[in-house]
Amino acid sequence: MIYKSLEKLMEDLKIHDGLHLSFHHHLRNGDKVLNLIMEDLIAKNIKDLHLYPSGIFPVHTSMVNALKKGLIKSITTNYLNGPLSDALNQYPMEGQLTMQTHGGRARAIIEGDNQIDIAFIAVSSCDQAGNASGLYGKTACGALGYAIEDAIHAKRTVIVCDTLLDTVNNPQIEGQFVDDVLLIDSIGNASGIVSGTLAITKDPLGLKVAREAMRFLIASQFIKNNVSYQSGAGGVSLAITKMFNEYLESHHLKASFYTGGITRYHVDALEKGLVQSLYDVQCFDMEAIRSLKENPDHHFMSASDYANPNNPDRKIKALDIVILGATEIDLDFNVNVTTDSKGLIIGGSGGHSDTAEDAKLSIIVSPLLKGRMPLICKRVTTITTPGKHIDVLITERGIAINPMRKDLLELFNDSALNIMPIETLMKKAHDLSGVPKPLKKSSQSLGIVEDRHGQTSDILYRKE
Amino acid sequence: MEIYEADAVIIDFEDAVNVSEKMEARHLTESFLNNHTVSVDIYVRINSEEPFLDEDITLINQLPIQGVVVPKSTEAFLKKLLPKFKASLDVLALIETPNAFFELNKIAQMKPVKSLLLGAEDLMSVIGGIRDESGLAINYARSALIMAGRAHGKTIIDTPWVSLDENQLQEDIKCGQTLGFDGKMAIHPNQVIAINEAFSPSPKAIESALRILAMHKKKGSMRFSLDGKMVDKPIIQQAQNFLDKAKQYGLLSGENYDL
Known part of the structure; x- marks a missing residue:
């Protein structure tokens, strides 16, 4: 059924306390849909909500409002950045915060760990039959990989859309899974959704890290x-991707595939014939969206096809190299990208621990100092990705290989590269920054970090 | 300082530092160099004018540095300064005024002067031409430095390119490299890699030089043709010089070099 009134839709959905609701984050900081639904739930004073947004951004202030009013019972997400983070410390929920991974969330939805009553799925274009695609319409965001399992497995699937087309070709979400369509004026601000031009870092330090990685x-x-x-869309990662492409080109090599979030540098490789296929779970810029429309070898994939550990056909199962970032890394190579050094939540795994676990070579790239804090510490504040899945740390002042990778240690035994034990690298950082005072952890837990198999990998604590 | 892969770093007390901050610059440099181990050669560019010059010299004579860059070097200015520097300091003469070009031969003969550096921007501000990446405006200045430097065995370092445009930088690097400079100053860390790549002997050029020497050894002759090119004594000498440089950079393995 197609709705033009939110009021009527909510009435027909028989919204009540205790619902489990999901959203996706493909509109990133330009999203209007989560706030639209949440504000309505707040107005109706719907309580005991269990929320499953795949990612939470600063724009999602309605969640803060709902939290203040005590309406939210639990939150399960893969990424959290913005004012909700502080609010979670101030206004405790009855239930807990669960930080999943992209692959883990897909698995949890398919296997019933995340039981979703209603999935509200923002899409930039759909047709009368509910076939939907992120490629078309005024708020196009490209691939909707993180919304697919929600659409298929939620008890009720609602498409929230701002462009109704006669037909949608090759829909990312098929109409057979869609129960309702809500048409609204605008699902998001284009400027917050994708970046027009993602740029390679100009920071000399970042470029040095990229060169060392290459x-x-x-x-x-x-x-x-x-x-x-696979690599992300950060400035250093992009620099490495560009260098990687240039190396393939100058050595007449062809890669089999690039996975993950796609940018113009990935597209560039595809269009120059440097890589056979792109497997795209989300588009980071306009070029990626254009290419996904035009290039037959640029494939859309769902979060489950990307990273679900129990999906034997997941693309990252065959991944050779992944380039990842870190907020902190410790002497056992555990990586934190979930909290800052004070324990405030500033991100989350996303695909970090999924790809690190599967890829044959998992590389962390980062400057040795983050601001005035050393990157390396004795024990990370929060374990996002366990050290056993991390192979190498690359900084501007040295490279550390995980001692568990004896093959790599042997290969680089007499290398001219600046390779040293991670302890030595930490000391180098301390020589520059001093040794930071350890932080006292609060005893009150706020939630957990869950690995992609559903096991708890660390506890999140309330900030004092 | 070494992480950006420059062979040497010049700390500037002159134009990069506001008049009101000269004292801070000296203090920061002193504190940094006395508290950190640095694995590249450090030079300090001092001021050319009072009231800063004397205090700059007093400080650099106490610092653990390789040498000093003397801005606006002329014969008279260097003669005045050289006795004030401690003997272990290498002097790098920055040639950036029209007068200096008429004294280059004498400047290059001064013993503490190890290198001639071209400062094109100051020069352009006086001579009034327009410098672009073609290098036309400073062609004479570059060549003059090469001749004086080579005549007296001094290292010759090309002027920086001030725009961060990578293509323009490549063009400008090529100008100096073609004329025979030994290296080039960078004004931003992101320029260092392009400069290093251009001034390092390429594998292709190394192979070519090795073939010339191999043929020379095989034929026992000073004159032969190779790949359609006539080879005689100066060409063999060039190949030898080139390989010496490649070896110095660690780009040659010993066995295929000792022909």
Whole structure:
């Protein structure tokens, strides 16, 4: 059924206390849909809500309002950034916060760990039959990979859309899974959704880290025909992707596939014939959206096809190299991208621990100092990705190989690269910054970090 | 300081520092160099004018540095300053005034002067031309430095390119490299890699030089043709010089070099 009135839709959905509701984060900080629904629930004083947004951004202030009014019982998400983070410390929920991974969330929805009553799925275009795609319409955001399992497995699936088309070709979400369509004026602010031009870092330190990473990759002998590769959309990652492309080109090599979030640098490789296929779970810029429309070898994939550990066909199962960031890393190579050093939640795994676990070579790239704080510490504030899945740390002042990777240690035994034990690298950081005072952890827990198999990998604590 | 991969770093007390901050610059430099181990050669560019010059010299004579860059170097200015520097300091003469070009031969003969550096921007501000990446406006200045430097065995370092445009930088690097400079100053860390790549012997050029020497050894002759090119004594000498440089950079393995 197609609705033009939110009021009528909510009435027909028989909204009541205790519902489990899901949203996706493909509109990122431009999203209007989560706030639209939440404000309505607040106005109706619906309580004991269990929320499953795949990601939470600063724009999602309605969740703060709902939290203040005590309407939210639990939150399950893969990424959290913005004022909700502080609010979670101030206004405790009865239930807990669960930080999942992209692959883990898909698994949990399919296997019933995350039981979703209603999925509200913002989409930029759909047709009368509910076929929906993020590729078309005025608020196009490209691939909707993180919304697919919600659409298929929620008890009720509501498409929230601002462009109704006669037909949607190759829909990312098929009409057979859709129960209702809500048409509204605008699902989001385009400027907050995708970046027009994502840029490679100009920071000399970042470029130095990228060069060191590339030197390591070349020496690792991983770059050969049919190599597969993933990296994110940060400035340093983009610089590495560009260098990676240039290396393939100058050495007449062709990669098999790139996975993950796609940018114009990935598209560039595809269109130059440097990589066979792109597997795209989300588009980071306009070029990625254009390419997903135009290039037959640029494939859309769902979060489950991307990273669900129990999906034997997940793309990252065959991943050779992944380039990842870190907020903190410790002497056992555990990585934190969930909290800052004071314990405030500033992000989350996303695909971090999924790809680290599957890829044959998992590389952390980061400057050795984050502001005035050393990157390396004795024990990370929060374990997002366990050290056993991290192979190498690359900084501007040195490279540390995880001692568990004896093969790599041997390969780089007499390398000209600046390789040293992680303890030495930490000391180098301390020589520059001093040794930070350890922080006293609060005894009150706020929630958990869950690995993609559903096991608890760490506890999140309330800030004092 | 070493992480950006420059062979040497010049700490500037002159134009990069506001007049009101000269004392801070000296203090920061002193504190940094006395508290950190640095694995690249450090030079300090001092001021050319009082009231800063004397205090700059007093400080640099106490610092653990390789040498000093003397801005607006002329014969007279260097003669005045050289006795004030401690003997272990290498002097790098920055050539950036028209007068200096008429004294280059004498400047290059001064023993503490190890290198001639071209400062094109100051020069342009006096001579009034328009410098672009073609290098036309400073062609004479570059060549003059090369001749004086080579005549007296001094290192010659090209002027920086001030725009951060990578293509323009490449063009400007090529100008100096083609004329024979040994290296080039960078004004931003992001320029260092392009400069290093351009001034490092390429694998292709190394191979070519090795082939010339191999053929020379095989034929026992000073004159032969190779790949359609006539080779004689100066070409063999060039190949030898080139390989010496490559070896110095660690780009040659010993066995295929000792022909």
